[in-house]
Amino acid sequence: MKIVSAEQQYNADKITIEKQQITSLELMERAGGQIFEWLDSRLEGVPVPVHIFCGIGDNGGDGMVVGRLLIEHGYNVVIYVVNYSDKRSDNFLYNYDRIKKVTKNWPIIIKREAHFPKITSEDVVIDAIFGIGLSRSPEGWVKKLITYLNETEAFKLSIDIPSGLFANKALEDEDAVFLANHTLTFQAPKLAFFLPKTAPFVRDFEVLDIGLDSDFLDDLKPLAHLITLFEAKNLYKYRDKYAHKGTFGHALIVGGSYGKIGAAVLASKAAFKIGAGLVTAFVPKCGYNILQTTIPEAMVATDKEDEIITNIVIDFEPTAIGIGMGIGKNKATAEAITKLFKTQNAPMVIDADALNILAENKEVLKLLPKSSILTPHPGELKRLIGAWKDDYEKLEKVKKFSKKNEAVVIIKGAFTTIVYMDNLYINSTGNPGMATGGSGDALTGAITGLLCQGYNILQASLFGVYLHGLAGDNAANVIGYEALMASDIIDNLGKAYMELFTNDMEEPE
Ligand SMILES: NC(=O)C1=CN([C@@H]2O[C@H](COP(=O)(O)OP(=O)(O)OC[C@H]3O[C@@H](n4cnc5c(N)ncnc54)[C@H](O)[C@@H]3O)[C@@H](O)[C@H]2O)[C@@H](O)CC1
Numbered sequence: 073m074k075i076v077s078a079e080q081q082y083n084a085d086k087i088t089i090e091k092q093q094i095t096s097l098e099l100m101e102r103a104g105g106q107i108f109e110w111l112d113s114r115l116e117g118v119p120v121p122v123h124i125f126c127g128i129g130d131n132g133g134d135g136m137v138v139g140r141l142l143i144e145h146g147y148n149v150v151i152y153v154v155n156y157s158d159k160r161s162d163n164f165l166y167n168y169d170r171i172k173k174v175t176k177n178w179p180i181i182i183k184r185e186a187h188f189p190k191i192t193s194e195d196v197v198i199d200a201i202f203g204i205g206l207s208r209s210p211e212g213w214v215k216k217l218i219t220y221l222n223e224t225e226a227f228k229l230s231i232d233i234p235s236g237l238f239a240n241k242a243l244e245d246e247d248a249v250f251l252a253n254h255t256l257t258f259q260a261p262k263l264a265f266f267l268p269k270t271a272p273f274v275r276d277f278e279v280l281d282i283g284l285d286s287d288f289l290d291d292l293k294p295l296a297h298l299i300t301l302f303e304a305k306n307l308y309k310y311r312d313k314y315a316h317k318g319t320f321g322h323a324l325i326v327g328g329s330y331g332k333i334g335a336a337v338l339a340s341k342a343a344f345k346i347g348a349g350l351v352t353a354f355v356p357k358c359g360y361n362i363l364q365t366t367i368p369e370a371m372v373a374t375d376k377e378d379e380i381i382t383n384i385v386i387d388f389e390p391t392a393i394g395i396g397m398g399i400g401k402n403k404a405t406a407e408a409i410t411k412l413f414k415t416q417n418a419p420m421v422i423d424a425d426a427l428n429i430l431a432e433n434k435e436v437l438k439l440l441p442k443s444s445i446l447t448p449h450p451g452e453l454k455r456l457i458g459a460w461k462d463d464y465e466k467l468e469k470v471k472k473f474s475k476k477n478e479a480v481v482i483i484k485g486a487f488t489t490i491v492y493m494d495n496l497y498i499n500s501t502g503n504p505g506m507a508t509g510g511s512g513d514a515l516t517g518a519i520t521g522l523l524c525q526g527y528n529i530l531q532a533s534l535f536g537v538y539l540h541g542l543a544g545d546n547a548a549n550v551i552g553y554e555a556l557m558a559s560d561i562i563d564n565l566g567k568a569y570m571e572l573f574t575n576d577m578e579e580p581e
Pocket residue numbers: 085096099100103104127128129130131132134156157161201202203204205206207208209210211231232233258
């Protein structure tokens with residue numbers, strides 16, 4: 073699914089109006105109508121008090137449409153005009169006027185703090201104050217209104233975007249943003265919905281299809297792609313009936329040190345569970361028995377040292393390499409990585425301490441093989457590219473890094489973001505239960521296992537992150553967030569694959 077900029081959204085509106093020969097009022101009616109239907113199907117006629125706060129732009133116009141439709145259907149609605157300016161949009165004015173025809177209760181004008189209404193926890197608050205047209209952070213009494221509404225315990229629904237957030241620009245004042253329980257956004261999600269500083273204001277969101285011109289949307293280069301079930305399914309490579317284990321490659325997992333052999337175990341298991349044909353784990357000597365007993369399917373090669381990796385010697389040609397989990401930052405280990413970079417041609421997934429070694433030794437970074445995949449969490453990323461002033465600068469810095477090194481960078485976290493050259497991809501699966509030791513090791517193993525099966529570096533990154541998150545979601549559905557451990561993610565990878573096609577297998581009605 074495409075994530076578009078505010079400018080692209082305005083262009084899509086404009087082109088749709090031209091091509092479908094409709095007025096912007098008709099488009100607004102469509103948009104407001106969708107919000108109404110969403111509400112009506114949930115409220116089912118129950119007249120809970122609904123307070124709609126409308127700004128004076130088109131977002132406010134949407135709010136007026138929703139208000140009118142709710143009133144027409146017998147709901148208990150109070151509409152407010154958040155009158156922060158006298159420059160009311162035409163669409164707003166027209167829909168403001170139409171309220172007169174359906175009720176004697178004319179919208180209440182709010183111009184100062186004294187006008188703020190009482191809201192109870194039983195009420196519904198709809199935020200139609202600012203949409204994607206916000207040009208600067210709300211100030212004065214409008215900011216106070218937003219803070220006031222945030223403090224109420226009512227259910228809070230934002231139309232298009234929580235007021236105070238910019239669709240694709242850094243947040244200026246986090247105290248001036250509506251804190252929505254749910255956001256209903258038009259046609260395409262906004263980038264702000266996925267970035268660490270702004271996503272918490274959106275919480276849950278749904279995209280409402282308002283029928284904008286599909287040719288225009290298909291052709292445009294979006295700000296980012298959201299990876300959903302649809303995209304994941306398209307990535308899947310079917311298995312040939314006559315395939316043999318050689319078809320699915322040989323993964324080399326280089327990980328572990330004394331006390332952290334489990335990292336290599338998790339990555340090796342994940343490589344198998346995602347479908348690698350063969351897996352060899354390269355570990356310090358102390359890991360030999362552990363690997364052989366925990367994963368009998370894996371082959372094991374060991375370093376000459378007992379506790380750390382100092383020289384990676386293997387007697388086969390790996391299809392892909394996953395490296396870094398639990399290896400530590402010992403000088404000899406850094407040297408072993410340098411040598412591996414110089415001698416190996418297989419694509420590599422570089423994680424954890426291997427990333428820290430890269431960050432601390434710019435000479436090693438220079439040797440980073442082209443077409444590598446780096447999987448930093450935000451802490452590791454900061455060490456690699458330096459600090460950033462906001463989420464947008466971070467993404468620009470990572471794009472630059474990706475281009476310079478021809479590498480895929482996977483920024484892990486909620487809404488893991490995959491950066492390749494100038495392109496951004498945002499993952500839609502995963503949950504806070506996955507914030508647990510070892511889940512990153514499982515991801516590295518999974519991506520390595522996909523590379524082994526012929527997925528290219530971008531495909532393996534996107535598909536691996538999606539399946540890893542989906543497996544985590546499946547696990548959380550059964551055991552909850554708290555009990556979830558990295559092994560549960562790995563155990564659910566098979567189910568995640570199957571879920572890709574669950575709907576396809578259902579009998580047509
Ligand atoms: N154009 C269309 O056909 C459609 C537009 N839609 C709605 O239109 C919205 C965008 O509408 P607008 O472009 O009118 O913009 P908004 O309604 O987001 O409005 C903000 C208005 O206030 C002004 N403003 C911005 N920041 C301010 C601040 N801090 N203090 C005071 N004033 C400020 C802006 O100049 C703008 O006119 C979308 O988010 C969506 O809800 C939908 O109805 C779908 C169709």
